[in-house]
Amino acid sequence: MKITLTTKNDRETLSLAKSLGPYLEPGIQLLLDGDLAAGKTVFAKGVGAGLGIEENIKSPSYTLLCIYEGRLPFYHFDTYHLNGIDDFYDLGFDEYLDGDGVALIEWASVVRDGFPYGFIAVAMEKFPEDENRRRLTFTAVGAEHQRVLKEWQEHEHIGL
Numbered sequence: 001m002k003i004t005l006t007t008k009n010d011r012e013t014l015s016l017a018k019s020l021g022p023y024l025e026p027g028i029q030l031l032l033d034g035d036l037a038a039g040k041t042v043f044a045k046g047v048g049a050g051l052g053i054e055e056n057i058k059s060p061s062y063t064l065l066c067i068y069e070g071r072l073p074f075y076h077f078d079t080y081h082l083n084g085i086d087d088f089y090d091l092g093f094d095e096y097l098d099g100d101g102v103a104l105i106e107w108a109s110v111v112r113d114g115f116p117y118g119f120i121a122v123a124m125e126k127f128p129e130d131e132n133r134r135r136l137t138f139t140a141v142g143a144e145h146q147r148v149l150k151e152w153q154e155h156e157h158i159g160l
């Protein structure tokens with residue numbers, strides 16, 4: 001299953017991501033990819049809002065991980081500065097996967113090889129001719145993540 005859609009500005013990306021909030025469950029992983037300024041952090045802010053987090057969600061590009069408390073714990077990673085999944089384990093970050101909260105990883109292609117659990121992948125692409133437009137492609141690996149993606153699509157009429 002694959003969902004492809006475009007957003008026309010950052011507010012649309014924010015509200016799209018926010019609409020995912022109610023469908024997220026403990027142990028859901030969101031793996032985001034896309035070039036610099038593709039909108040990964042904007043998407044993360046939307047997910048955070050959808051989980052009822054009121055704190056300002058900031059890019060974890062230097063801290064690598066930010067933890068927030070909402071309806072569920074929210075673990076926001078940026079793996080740009082890592083070399084692979086082994087670094088992720090060395091930092092003890094696997095402790096936050098498949099657990100009590102929702103994990104979102106920016107630059108997830110870095111840790112995709114050998115990633116130990118299912119996930120929803122979100123690929124974000126810019127359009128050369130329109131600086132405010134983004135194409136988002138959602139796919140899911142694993143039965144649980146496929147079910148969550150499907151429920152979101154069906155109930156919110158996403159990409160239909």
Ligand SMILES: Nc1ncnc2c1ncn2[C@@H]1O[C@H](COP(=O)(O)OP(=O)(O)OP(=O)(O)O)[C@@H](O)[C@H]1O
Binds near residue numbers: 035038
């Ligand atoms: N449709 C859109 N969706 C998301 N962001 C958009 C869109 N159009 C324009 N933008 C702008 O693009 C920028 C995206 O920045 P953001 O920090 O979210 O990117 P990022 O992918 O997290 O970058 P980085 O690789 O540095 O982490 C913001 O300035 C945002 O306002």
Ligand SMILES: [Mg+2]
Binds near residue numbers: 040041059061106
């Ligand atoms: Mg970012």
